[in-house]
Amino acid sequence: MLKSTRRTLLKTAATGFVGVGLASRSILAEEARIVKPIPVSGEMLPVIGVGTSRTFDVVDNPVLMARLQKVMDEFFFRGGGLIDSSPMYGAAERVTGTLLSRLGHTKGLFAATKVWTDGRQQGIDQMTRSFERMGVETMDLMQIHNLRDWKTHLKTLRKWKEVGKIRYIGITTSSGRGHSELAEIMQSEPLDFVQLSYNVINRRVEEKLLPIAQEKNIAVLANRPFQRGKLFSVVKNKPLPTWATDIDCQSWGQIFLKYTVSHPAITCAIPATSKLHHMIDNMGAGFGRLPNSVERRQIEALFD
Numbered sequence: 001m002l003k004s005t006r007r008t009l010l011k012t013a014a015t016g017f018v019g020v021g022l023a024s025r026s027i028l029a030e031e032a033r034i035v036k037p038i039p040v041s042g043e044m045l046p047v048i049g050v051g052t053s054r055t056f057d058v059v060d061n062p063v064l065m066a067r068l069q070k071v072m073d074e075f076f077f078r079g080g081g082l083i084d085s086s087p088m089y090g091a092a093e094r095v096t097g098t099l100l101s102r103l104g105h106t107k108g109l110f111a112a113t114k115v116w117t118d119g120r121q122q123g124i125d126q127m128t129r130s131f132e133r134m135g136v137e138t139m140d141l142m143q144i145h146n147l148r149d150w151k152t153h154l155k156t157l158r159k160w161k162e163v164g165k166i167r168y169i170g171i172t173t174s175s176g177r178g179h180s181e182l183a184e185i186m187q188s189e190p191l192d193f194v195q196l197s198y199n200v201i202n203r204r205v206e207e208k209l210l211p212i213a214q215e216k217n218i219a220v221l222a223n224r225p226f227q228r229g230k231l232f233s234v235v236k237n238k239p240l241p242t243w244a245t246d247i248d249c250q251s252w253g254q255i256f257l258k259y260t261v262s263h264p265a266i267t268c269a270i271p272a273t274s275k276l277h278h279m280i281d282n283m284g285a286g287f288g289r290l291p292n293s294v295e296r297r298q299i300e301a302l303f304d
Contacts, residue, residue, distance in 0.1 A: 031080040033286050036170070036267045039217035040192050045110060047261040048286035049082030050075055050279070051223060057090035064274070065095070071279045072099040074108035076108060078283035083197075084270045085134065085223065086145055087126055097135035111136045112221075114145035114172060115153050123153045127160075141193055143170040146180050149183070154189065168192035174223060179209060186212045191282040195221040197264065200259050201234075201303050202227055210265035219267040225260045226253070226271060234303060241302075247295055248288025253278070257285035259299045262292075 032113050035044040058064040075083075085093045093113060100106055113130045115123045131139060142157055144150045150171060157169040170193030173182050179196075186194060186209070194213060196205050202224070213220050226232065235252050249255045260269045291299065 002130075003034055009181070014018040014154045027073055032262070034288070034290060036261075038192070038219045038267065040168070040219070041211045045219075045268050046079055046081045046108075046286050047113075047266075048101065048257060049084060049110070049221070049270040050080060050245060050282075050284055051270040052083065052085040052096055052274050053089050053223075055272045056085070056092035056095045058274075059091045064252040065098070067276070068095065068274055069102060070276050071274060072103065074276060074279050075283065076103065079108070079286060080283060081108045082110040082112055082140075082221075082268050082270065084112045084223075085130075087130060088114070088116045088145055093130055093133040097133050101135055110140045112141035113139065115157075116145035116148055118152075118154060120152050123149070123156055126128050127156075138164065139166045141168045141170055142166045143172045143193065143195060145172055147171060147173060147181055150185065159257050168219075170194055170219075170221075172196070172221075172223075179204070180198060185211060186216055186218060190216050191216070193219045193221060193267075193271075195223055195228075196287035197224040198222040198260055198263070199225045199227050199231065200222065200299055201231065206263070210263065220265050222260050222266050222269045224288045225269045227255055231256050241298070243295070243298060245293045250284060251281050253281050254285040255299060257282060258290055259296060261285070262290040263294060 031078055034047045036047055037044055056068065058068065080081065083096060085096050087093060100109065111134055113134060115127050117123055117126050127142060131137070142160070144153045144157070154169070160166045161169055170191055171182065171185060172195035174197055175220060182194065182196070186193070194209070195266065196209060198205050210220065232252060240252065244250070247255070247258055249258060257271065260266055273279050273282065
């Protein structure tokens with residue numbers, strides 16, 4: 001139901017985008033993207049990345065792999081950078097590595113994955129497999145997934161960062177249950193990134209976690225920017241607001257993504273998709289103008 005809702009909302013916009021030729025798409029990727037700095041380094045990241053949870057877990061399915069290859073190709077054509085995965089996502093790491101190897105280039109790639117196990121050696125073994133599956137010699141970002149055995153893994157991550165195996169370290173949570181503990185970790189441990197859920201109807205992290213991230217100069221990745229499709233069900237059959245063009249949005253999806261990444265603490269949103277028209281639409285949110293504080297309140301008012 002939710003999938004068909006977004007398909008309907010995108011029908012007109014997607015038709016227009018798909019007609020763009022390769023040359024034009026290359027120009028698009030070279031245009032001024034919206035980027036934000038990673039606070040600890042100043043390195044710039046495009047504000048729209050891609051997640052692989054559920055969507056990239058395809059095993060030995062050449063039809064689905066061919067579809068995902070087009071999705072990955074479009075991601076880079078349209079200026080994408082950060083790809084987030086995890087051993088928790090089934091075959092997603094291996095699929096990501098296969099798709100990247102078929103591209104023939106990884107220009108702009110910012111590879112991110114996670115460690116999700118207990119014990120020092122188990123963590124080392126799992127992360128080593130992640131490197132192999134994703135086909136990278138250096139992992140841009142390694143995160144401790146859902147705080148699992150974080151004290152143990154954080155020691156390993158620091159050592160690996162010192163020797164250059166990973167460039168940034170982080171910790172993630174995907175539910176409110178871990179917010180209190182994550183806040184304590186952010187206050188007490190030097191981190192480069194945190195990953196959490198944030199969107200226009202799930203703003204709980206504004207109370208504590210996002211202010212801490214700003215205070216401690218921690219980059220923030222926002223997962224579930226569409227609240228797993230719930231946002232589209234709320235706006236079903238509603239016309240796009242006239243002010244959408246003021247923030248360079250051609251779809252509800254772009255409004256939702258721009259809302260997320262316009263928060264000053266958010267560095268990058270990572271919507272997951274396996275559909276080409278969704279990827280094209282998502283990447284459109286990475287160009288143009290972000291909503292200001294007044295326009296953010298307009299978006300919030302839609303859900304009050």
